[in-house]
Amino acid sequence: MKRRPSSCNPAELMQKSVTWLLFFSGLFWLLLLAYFRVIFNGGGTVDKFTNLQPTPSQTQPSQPDLLPPPDKPTPSQTQPSQLHLRPPPDSYPFIRALRTAENKSDPCGGRYIYVHDLPPMFNEDIVKDCKNLSLWTDMCKLISNGGLGPALENDEAVFSNSRMYNSNQFVMDLIFSNRMKQYDCLTQDSSIAAAIYVPFFAGLDISRHLWFPNVSVRDALTLALVDWLVQKPEWKIMDGKDHFMVAGRETWAFRRIGDGESEWGSNLFRLPAVKNMSILVVEASPWSTNDFAIPFPTYFHPTKDxxxxxxxxxxxxxxxxxxxxxxxxxxxxxxxxxxxxxxxxxxxxxxxxxxxxxxxxxxxxxxxxxxxxxxxxxxxxxxxxxxxxxxxxxxxxxxxxxxxxxxxxxxxxxxxxxxxxxxxxxxxxxxxxxxxxxxxxxxxxxxxxxxxxxxxxxxxxxxxxxxxxIYADPRSKLETLKDAFDITVQAVIDKVTKLRKGIIEGHEDPNVPEHLAWKYALLEDGQHEVGPHEWDSFFSKSKR
Incomplete structure (x- = not known):
């Protein structure tokens, strides 16, 4: 019977053991080296693989379609909004103005108005130049009585004994400014102001130049106003979004399209800084978001309720x-x-x-x-x-x-x-x-x-x-009734307050498409979306 060779040679066994030991030692050090290279040079890769999500069979039935988490962002990719790190309310420069509304013992809480002290060339000097406000009308007479015009006689008992004046339709700059002087919540401290009024008589100013061809003259005072405003610390708080002014004509007098000598009006409303303000006009553009219509002056200007x-x-x-x-x-x-x-x-x-x-x-x-x-x-x-x-x-x-x-x-x-x-x-x-x-x-x-x-x-x-x-007589004050001036000022305050609260809460100022501005003006409180409207045909592009 043939015998098999023995496999239990001691020398041969020793040689094989040494070989396997060297192999596993080398493999161990290679794996260790690879591990440290990943740690120090590719940490994101480790995270990506060590943070695996369970397979669908391991998840709870109530959590279907789980997605893997996004890659871990680097510090440069991490935005404050992602981390919900908004500045604390007390850090905003207008927080004092908002807090005044919480003081129930202050009748002016949340209603203070700060008025810019403009150089006289922006208002008083324009009024003094009344003889040049119109080519056809004696405006010096029509801006008497604080802008109300001459008193009307009670012809044919039409007016009774009421306070009636022959008010011109384009003197709202002056009437509003004089009413503001009687406002009961004026302040010299702009930090508590709910809104900031700019008493520039834009409507009266452009009236002097509308019928003349020099566009540089028409724009001169408006450009000077913007240069003056943007240097003020009050402006820089919100880039003018808490400012408002009155331009007592239709909006089209301030929206010159080009710079040709035959073009109508000034370019006031097309200036970037002015677009941040709230502009009050007797007729607003349906396709603009920052001008707002207020009533024309009538003949009636009462002094008491x-x-x-x-x-x-x-x-x-x-x-x-x-x-x-x-x-x-x-x-x-x-x-x-x-x-x-x-x-x-x-x-x-x-x-x-x-x-x-x-x-x-x-x-x-x-x-x-x-x-x-x-x-x-x-x-x-x-x-x-x-x-x-x-x-x-x-x-x-x-x-x-x-x-x-x-x-x-x-x-x-x-x-x-x-x-x-x-x-x-x-x-x-x-x-x-x-x-x-x-x-x-x-x-x-x-x-x-x-x-x-x-x-x-x-x-x-x-x-x-x-x-x-109606607008009450600027030289007096109604007791309990709110006139058009009161309604307007409160609406401006509400607009600025809503904007400020939105900034604190992290809400962006809505970017309303200008061609749809008229639709947004019709929204009720709490509404945010617009859609097809029965009046769309009246405001189509072909009718602008």
Whole structure:
């Protein structure tokens, strides 16, 4: 029987053991070297592999579709917002202003206004230059009585014994400034101010230069104002977002598109610094987010509450034999306007009173007593667009208790959102100007469909709104009623306060697309989104 060779040779076994020992020792040191290279040169890689998530079979049924965590950010990638490290509220320079509202014993808490002390060239010197404020009108006379103009006589008992003045429609700069001087919560300490007022008379300034071709002259004072403002410490706190001013004309006088000598207006509203401010105008752009419409001045400027109550009672008692009326002139050179059609409808209706402002009759339209007498004797007053969207006549007619009929939403509804109800059918009638152009509607028939009871309700709504639509005499103060000035100042304060609180809470100032600005102006508190609207066709790009 053949024997197998023995495998238990001691020398051979020793040689094999040494070989395996050397192999495993080398492998150990290679692995150790690789480990330390990863630790010191590629820590993120270790994290990536040592932080593995469990497989779906290991997770709880209530946590489906778990995603692996993102890569660990480097210090340069880590933003304060990611770590929720917002500055503490006390670190914000406007926190004192917000805290004043918490002091319930302070009647001015949250209402303080700081007024910039501008050099006189921005306001007082403009008023002194009153003879150059208009090429056709004696503005020195019309800015008397603190900007209210000359007192009106009580012709034909139209005005009763109330405080009536022949106020020009473009003097809001002066009226507002004088009312601000009587504001009960002025402060010299800007750190507690809820808002900051800039008393620049922008509307009066541009009135001196509108009809002259030199754009450098038109822009000179506005550029000087911006240079002055941006150097002030008050401006630097919020880059002017807590500042506001009044420019008492339509917005278009301050939105010159180019620099050609024939272009209209100044470039005030196109300056980057001014875009941060809140600008108060008698007509705002539907496509801008920083100008806000406030009512035109009317003839009525009461000194005390009782004068308002007496006027309201007088308007309730007026006899109104005319169903509707219109005061204005046709615009034959502007075929897109509907004034011609409105005048024609009025002429053929036995229920319409027409005050046509054409040659030979213009003085009747410029007579406050004639205009107000017509409004006081009418149930409805037609307010089509004219040279621009809005009309001072809208406020004169409501002052007379006459229900306005609007044909474009930008005449009132998207403009005076601080002063008029959002539910416009409560105080007005809307007839689309497109229906007038296409002759789809008879104004007379449309108004006759409204019952006498509903007319009475609508008129009472207007009469109750009157305090919000008028400006009290700047030389006095109403006791309990809030006038248009009070409503405006509070709205500005609310806007600035909301912005400041949003900054503290980490909310970005919403970047509203300017072409949709009119939609955002209609949003109620708590609403943030806009969508398709019944008025989209009125504000389309082709109609800008």
């Amino acid at each position: 009782v004068e308002v109550f007496e006027w309201q009672d007088q308007m309730r008692k007026c006899e109104r034999p005319w169903l509707f009326s219109f005061a204005g002139a046709p615009r034959p050179g502007y075929p897109q306007l509907i004034r011609g059609q409105i005048i024609e409808q009025c002429k053929i209706s036995k229920f319409c009173h027409l005050l046509e402002c054409v040659s030979g009759e213009k003085q009747k339209c410029h007579s406050p007593s004639n205009v107000m007498q017509m409004f006081q004797s009418s149930q409805f007053c037609l307010q089509p667009t004219g040279d621009s969207f809005t009309r001072r006549s809208s406020f004169d007619s409501m002052l007379a208790g006459c229900i306005p009929v609007f044909f474009h939403p930008a005449t009132a509804y998207t403009q005076y959102t601080w002063h008029l109800p959002r539910e416009y059918s409560k105080y007005s009638v809307f007839i689309s100007e497109d229906d007038i152009r296409k002759k789809n509607v008879s104004i007379e028939e449309r108004l006759l469909q409204i019952s006498p009871e509903q007319v009475k309700i609508m008129r009472e709504e207007i009469i109750s709104l009157l305090p919000r639509l």
